[in-house]
């Protein structure tokens with residue numbers, strides 16, 4: 001049990017006793033939008049646009065960099081799947097140094113193999129796999145569509161639950177609201193809300209209720225699909241704390 005919780009998972013039977021909590025407004029971070037929200041938990045998080053984020057701590061973790069102007073050295077790069085707006089070798093290269101680990105499902109790992117210099121620094125994962133790299137606990141979790149074929153369950157696309165400096169993060173990847181989410185616990189949840197290829201804002205807010213994070217962050221909008229309107233709808237619908245990220249170059 002203890003190990004399951006450390007990895008961000010709790011048995012579904014316990015979930016009914018874990019309400020989505022609402023944070024205070026005191027830690028609000030200034031954003032370009034007056035209703036952007038945010039808490040002290042966002043100070044180490046850089047949104048790269050679309051589904052790309054950097055989390056800075058004792059290690060720097062970068063997820064799905066895409067159309068990034070300025071990179072920074074990362075200890076880990078986590079790629080959710082092989083589609084070009086998530087697995088961009090040119091953008092991943094901006095975060096790759098000699099000590100960088102790259103984690104990705106097989107189809108994406110094949111595109112990124114040349115980046116790390118050493119093939120052993122590219123770790124291939126499938127849903128359900130766990131690994132620890134440089135002290136960061138990582139679990140690859142399912143990510144798939146329920147009705148459209150773009151991200152069908154057989155493709156092995158993933159989201160990631162990872163624990164960095166005592167905080168558990170969940171980056172959902174490209175996914176619909178799937179039953180497995182009810183077994184995921186995270187302090188910070190990055191959830192696609194732009195619709196078309198993923199959950200829309202309403203579905204993402206329902207997924208956030210399933211997960212009950214301390215902070216929910218709508219993503220997958222403002223670039224390929226979706227707009228700030230979707231992010232605001234997500235914020236209006238979810239009862240917990242929401243941070244609408246702003247681009248940081």
Ligand SMILES: [Zn+2]
Nearest residue numbers: 081083151174
């Ligand atoms: Zn995709």
